[in-house]
Amino acid sequence: MSAEPRLVEVRKNVLKQNDVVARVLRERFREAGVLAVSLVSSPGSGKTAFLEKMLTTLRPRYRVAALVGDLATENDAVRLARSRAPVKQIITGTICHLEAAMVQNALEGWDINQLDFLFIENVGNLVCPSSYDLGEDLRFVLLSVTEGEDKPLKYPTIFNSADVAVITKWDLAAAVEFDEATTRRNIQAVRPGMEVLTVSAKTHQGMAECLEFLELRRKGSRVAIAF
Amino acid sequence: MHELSIALSIVEMAQEEAEIRGDVRVQAVHLQLGLLSGVVKEALLSCYEMACEATPLEGSKLLIEEIPVEVFCPQCGIPRVIRSIQWFCCPECGTPTPTVLRGKELEVVALEIKE
Numbered sequence: 001m002s003a004e005p006r007l008v009e010v011r012k013n014v015l016k017q018n019d020v021v022a023r024v025l026r027e028r029f030r031e032a033g034v035l036a037v038s039l040v041s042s043p044g045s046g047k048t049a050f051l052e053k054m055l056t057t058l059r060p061r062y063r064v065a066a067l068v069g070d071l072a073t074e075n076d077a078v079r080l081a082r083s084r085a086p087v088k089q090i091i092t093g094t095i096c097h098l099e100a101a102m103v104q105n106a107l108e109g110w111d112i113n114q115l116d117f118l119f120i121e122n123v124g125n126l127v128c129p130s131s132y133d134l135g136e137d138l139r140f141v142l143l144s145v146t147e148g149e150d151k152p153l154k155y156p157t158i159f160n161s162a163d164v165a166v167i168t169k170w171d172l173a174a175a176v177e178f179d180e181a182t183t184r185r186n187i188q189a190v191r192p193g194m195e196v197l198t199v200s201a202k203t204h205q206g207m208a209e210c211l212e213f214l215e216l217r218r219k220g221s222r223v224a225i226a227f
Numbered sequence: 228m229h230e231l232s233i234a235l236s237i238v239e240m241a242q243e244e245a246e247i248r249g250d251v252r253v254q255a256v257h258l259q260l261g262l263l264s265g266v267v268k269e270a271l272l273s274c275y276e277m278a279c280e281a282t283p284l285e286g287s288k289l290l291i292e293e294i295p296v297e298v299f300c301p302q303c304g305i306p307r308v309i310r311s312i313q314w315f316c317c318p319e320c321g322t323p324t325p326t327v328l329r330g331k332e333l334e335v336v337a338l339e340i341k342e
Contacts, residue, residue, distance in 0.1 A: 004341075005254045005255075005339045005340060005341045006339070006340060006341075006342075007257075007337050007338070007339055007340075008244075008248065008337060008338050008340055009336065009337050010240075010241075010244050010335045010336060010337055010338055011334065011335070011336055011337075012240055012244075012334065012335050013333065013334050014233060014236050014237055014240065014258075014333045014334065014335060015233075015236070015333055017236075095229075095232070096229055097229055127229075127265065128229040128265070130265035131229065131233075131264060131265035131266060131333070153313045156312045156313050157263055157264075157265045157312065158265070160263060160312070160315070160327070161263075161265075188323065189313060189314050189315065189316075189323075190312070190313060190314075190315060191315065191325055192315050192316070192323035192324060192325045193323070193325050194325070
């Protein structure tokens with residue numbers, strides 16, 4: 001045994017396993033022509049209500065399905081099943097986020113070639129999900145008008161990791177004196193150029209724009225495949 | 228709180244790397260941690276100790292090098308380190324930029340081993 005410790009180079013990404021699975025998933029989604037959209041937010045921002053509305057709105061024209069992560073219950077899957085779209089619950093137990101392997105396992109038995117849109121609802125948490133790539137094409141971060149305008153500044157990492165910000169519960173904006181301009185400014189500070197959508201799952205306000213956005217993105221990814 | 232599962236992965240990775248190198252003892256793990264990695268340094272340090280318990284790495288140190296967030300400024304045409312992760316813009320000219328070049332690292336860069 002030599003007395004002096006020596007330094008050996010390793011250079012390995014700690015989340016390599018997750019990233020490898022995420023890459024495989026992304027490739028599968030691309031080949032199948034399905035647009036995979038994940039949703040992240042704090043608990044109670046309205047992910048499930050938004051998703052239920054999205055599934056119901058998209059379903060007459062598109063083949064849609066959803067995976068929903070939850071720590072303990074199947075309540076979300078039960079709620080979403082009302083949209084009549086295929087829904088599978090991922091119960092994470094004590095784990096506070098979804099990982100790519102959980103998505104991969106949950107997809108077993110589904111033929112994703114038969115899908116146009118796949119939604120993946122993450123566990124309600126604005127911290128942990130930011131580190132884990134799920135292979136999604138788009139990550140939506142939801143923020144409800146009741147939460148406060150500074151949420152993007154409090155959780156810059158997750159907002160920066162997302163592609164689209166969706167401001168939910170828009171029907172309550174006036175009642176809670178929601179400051180839209182400040183919120184938009186804070187979103188742009190942590191992720192310049194980020195698309196911002198405003199929606200109300202209750203009144204349907206903004207849902208048409210959201211739908212249009214998703215349709216465009218899906219066409220865009222199809223075009224990218226064609227070339 | 229996902230730092231424990233990250234710490235477990237680090238310990239597992241270090242153990243595998245050590246085994247490849249034969250009969251060695253890991254004294255320290257050098258980790259690069261980006262400010263945008265979504266992992267909190269202090270939480271990771273305390274979880275690391277827990278994760279090492281009853282493994283060959285028990286008593287080893289986790290040495291963390293924090294990596295600042297570097298963006299590309301389209302105006303200046305060069306990489307710049309941002310002053311705060313609440314403000315993604317060039318610290319010199321103020322141009323907003325979403326292009327992140329560094330700062331998401333979560334990487335075991337080296338091990339200190341004793342043969």
